[in-house]
Amino acid sequence: MKHYLSSGIAASLLLGSASFAFAASELTIESWRNDDLSIWQETILPAFMKAHPDIKIKFTPTAPVQYNAALNAKLEGGTAGDLITCRPFDGSLDLYSKGYLKNLQGMATLDNFPDSAKGAWSTDDGSATFCVPMAAVIHGFIYNKDAFAEIGVEPPKTQAEFMAVLDKIKEDGNYIPMAMGTLDQWESAAMGYQNIGPMYWKGEEGRKAIVAGTGKLTDEGWVKPFEVLASWGPYLGDGYEAQSYPDSQTLFTLGRAAIYPSGSWEIAGFNRDADFKLGAFRPPLPAEGDSCYISDHTDIGIGLNAASPNAEAAMKFLEWMGTKEFAELYSNAVPGFFSLSKHEISLSDPLADEFISWRKDCQSTNRSAAQIVSRGTPNLWNEMWVVSANVINGKQSPQDAANQLQKGLSSWYEPQMD
Amino acid sequence: MVSERKKKPFRWHVLVFLAPAVIVYTMIMILPLAETLRFSFFQRDTTTQVVSFVGFENYIKLFFDPYWVEPFLNSLWNNCYFFMIHMLVQNPIGILIAALLSMVHLPGKKLYRTAIFMPTLLSFVVVGFVWKLMLSPLWGVSKGLMKSVGLGSWYLPFLGKEETALTTLSLISVWQFIGIPMMLIYAALLSIPDEVIEAAECDGVTGISQFFKIKLVLILPTIGIISILTFVGNFNAFDLIYTTQGPLAGPNFSTDLLGTILYRTFYGQQLQPGDPNMGAAIATVMFFIILTGVAIYLFFIQRKLTRYEM
Numbered sequence: 001m002k003h004y005l006s007s008g009i010a011a012s013l014l015l016g017s018a019s020f021a022f023a024a025s026e027l028t029i030e031s032w033r034n035d036d037l038s039i040w041q042e043t044i045l046p047a048f049m050k051a052h053p054d055i056k057i058k059f060t061p062t063a064p065v066q067y068n069a070a071l072n073a074k075l076e077g078g079t080a081g082d083l084i085t086c087r088p089f090d091g092s093l094d095l096y097s098k099g100y101l102k103n104l105q106g107m108a109t110l111d112n113f114p115d116s117a118k119g120a121w122s123t124d125d126g127s128a129t130f131c132v133p134m135a136a137v138i139h140g141f142i143y144n145k146d147a148f149a150e151i152g153v154e155p156p157k158t159q160a161e162f163m164a165v166l167d168k169i170k171e172d173g174n175y176i177p178m179a180m181g182t183l184d185q186w187e188s189a190a191m192g193y194q195n196i197g198p199m200y201w202k203g204e205e206g207r208k209a210i211v212a213g214t215g216k217l218t219d220e221g222w223v224k225p226f227e228v229l230a231s232w233g234p235y236l237g238d239g240y241e242a243q244s245y246p247d248s249q250t251l252f253t254l255g256r257a258a259i260y261p262s263g264s265w266e267i268a269g270f271n272r273d274a275d276f277k278l279g280a281f282r283p284p285l286p287a288e289g290d291s292c293y294i295s296d297h298t299d300i301g302i303g304l305n306a307a308s309p310n311a312e313a314a315m316k317f318l319e320w321m322g323t324k325e326f327a328e329l330y331s332n333a334v335p336g337f338f339s340l341s342k343h344e345i346s347l348s349d350p351l352a353d354e355f356i357s358w359r360k361d362c363q364s365t366n367r368s369a370a371q372i373v374s375r376g377t378p379n380l381w382n383e384m385w386v387v388s389a390n391v392i393n394g395k396q397s398p399q400d401a402a403n404q405l406q407k408g409l410s411s412w413y414e415p416q417m418d
Numbered sequence: 419m420v421s422e423r424k425k426k427p428f429r430w431h432v433l434v435f436l437a438p439a440v441i442v443y444t445m446i447m448i449l450p451l452a453e454t455l456r457f458s459f460f461q462r463d464t465t466t467q468v469v470s471f472v473g474f475e476n477y478i479k480l481f482f483d484p485y486w487v488e489p490f491l492n493s494l495w496n497n498c499y500f501f502m503i504h505m506l507v508q509n510p511i512g513i514l515i516a517a518l519l520s521m522v523h524l525p526g527k528k529l530y531r532t533a534i535f536m537p538t539l540l541s542f543v544v545v546g547f548v549w550k551l552m553l554s555p556l557w558g559v560s561k562g563l564m565k566s567v568g569l570g571s572w573y574l575p576f577l578g579k580e581e582t583a584l585t586t587l588s589l590i591s592v593w594q595f596i597g598i599p600m601m602l603i604y605a606a607l608l609s610i611p612d613e614v615i616e617a618a619e620c621d622g623v624t625g626i627s628q629f630f631k632i633k634l635v636l637i638l639p640t641i642g643i644i645s646i647l648t649f650v651g652n653f654n655a656f657d658l659i660y661t662t663q664g665p666l667a668g669p670n671f672s673t674d675l676l677g678t679i680l681y682r683t684f685y686g687q688q689l690q691p692g693d694p695n696m697g698a699a700i701a702t703v704m705f706f707i708i709l710t711g712v713a714i715y716l717f718f719i720q721r722k723l724t725r726y727e728m
């Protein structure tokens with residue numbers, strides 16, 4: 001971390017001194033993605049500056065754990081950069097309601113993004129959008145291509161096929177059908193419930209119904225995915241109850257498991273660690289012919305500091321973020337983090353390309369607990385962790401789990417109160 | 419008599435000598451405690467973001483809102499269980515080891531003493547990680563070890579089962595901290611004068627009965643101190659659970675202690691926003707639980723303990 005920080009400081013000093021010579025408007029980007037520093041400096045920013053020679057721009061990241069606190073302090077003290085990297089949902093909404101972020105509603109570039117992407121950086125009523133969506137991570141299943149060929153199974157399309165594949169791998173006995181554990185609990189919720197769930201609750205439609213209070217977490221679409229999860233237990237490795245997230249990753253990259261329920265953020269690590277061919281298939285459809293929904297979780301956006309003296313130049317950068325050029329540059333530089341724009345882009349990493357290709361046939365949605373409904377006590381997202389793990393462990397029935405979520409939510413969330 | 423009633427000059431030096439300790443202690447202990455207490459009477463309004471005085475509202479919520487009181491009582495019960503295991507396992511075994519170590523003819527005494535005390539010096543992160551690995555159903559040695567002695571069918575993913583997770587963690591904690599009661603008892607046993615032992619031997623009290631009738635009685639005050647140290651340590655425990663089970667203290671909150679619930683409330687957890695004021699209320703309740711426990715010990719148990727001049 002120290003290394004990144006010091007190189008970040010050194011780099012920003014260098015960039016800073018270099019730009020004095022031009023005396024053009026100079027922009028600063030605040031970010032927590034210090035892992036991406038070289039990508040921004042060597043790939044993304046030079047491309048922008050080539051097209052806009054009058055604008056200088058530098059990327060000044062802070063360590064992820066310190067970002068929120070540091071950014072708040074800088075905004076309060078009036079020393080924050082012109083462009084602010086936005087955390088999704090409440091983190092940035094808070095900054096907007098305090099007046100630190102500019103309302104970008106009406107910017108042409110926003111039309112390049114679907115509503116589900118903009119939702120992460122909009123007010124609850126959708127009347128203002130304050131960050132340009134940048135990147136999302138997509139949920140799905142990564143599989144061991146060599147193992148599939150060896151056993152003679154094809155990536156499944158429907159839930160029935162999925163179970164048949166699991167049965168076949170189990171019968172073969174050489175591989176653990178699926179690498180997942182319930183010890184850390186968030187895997188059960190994020191890679192289990194949120195991964196397969198959107199197919200059943202119909203993506204944004206179901207999620208918005210919960211937020212609006214017209215749907216309930218006990219509706220069929222929300223119970224079904226728990227029923228599917230309940231059937232996973234026998235296909236996970238021995239003692240999966242005590243298997244942690246890094247255990248599951250290692251189990252899969254060692255080639256001992258055939259399928260890994262997951263998300264695109266694993267791509268870079270798996271490409272590095274696994275010495276077999278990797279493939280990906282999207283969450284299975286409930287039945288042949290159903291429409292397809294994927295969890296395409298908005299994670300990073302960029303907004304404009306309301307106090308920026310270089311607002312005009314900063315707007316140019318934000319406009320550029322909506323272009324196909326940016327989308328392709330960024331998504332290729334950071335495999336697994338996908339641009340949120342509507343442009344059809346091609347990726348050089350085949351696995352990342354597979355993930356992003358699902359956007360063509362499927363509708364994107366956010367994690368269902370991410371917006372608004374996790375503000376109270378009991379916290380819906382925490383509860384989802386616990387009940388999802390319980391369901392997989394066979395400690396709670398799917399209906400019970402859904403009842404518990406609904407009861408908790410309706411205890412504090414007004415639109416859900418009876 | 420008259421001369422004695424004459425006013426004594428005020429003894430300034432008492433104040434001067436007390437001052438450093440009082441000032442430092444106040445700064446780093448009393449003030450933060452008072453501040454925590456004060457903090458627990460405030461709350462941030464969710465819409466206006468203004469922090470204002472709310473009186474006992476946080477406490478009322480904690481004790482009467484089912485979504486606060488249930489997790490709280492669950493963690494309190496778990497904490498009591500955690501403490502019980504320590505009292506039943508850690509302290510008796512600690513005493514036993516100390517008694518063995520204090521035997522005169524025991525080869526390799528120093529080696530055992532050091533080896534048993536070592537885990538106490540390890541970081542809880544190391545202890546949590548090492549045990550998690552040893553118990554792991556995938557790479558752990560525990561499965562193979564149990565199989566090799568014919569207990570293979572008894573193997574469970576201990577940390578992942580609601581029924582076994584808390585007991586397992588308690589025992590890991592016992593393993594880590596057993597060195598402390600052992601050392602204290604060992605020191606107490608060594609300080610028993612030889613004359614007492616010799617006198618006992620002259621009266622024909624030897625071996626096991628000598629231990630129970632003479633030594634154990636003499637070290638009872640030390641055992642009392644150990645119990646209270648264990649109590650305070652256990653009710654402040656947090657680190658081991660956090661490193662092995664994560665902030666949600668799974669499975670299904672079966673390993674949730676007061677420390678972990680405090681952490682989640684105070685700092686938040688992923689999408690759960692941190693609530694420092696409610697956290698302060700929980701911290702205050704924890705403080706009073708510990709205070710009550712210590713007070714019960716001091717007023718009802720320690721007074722009844724007979725101390726023998728040795």
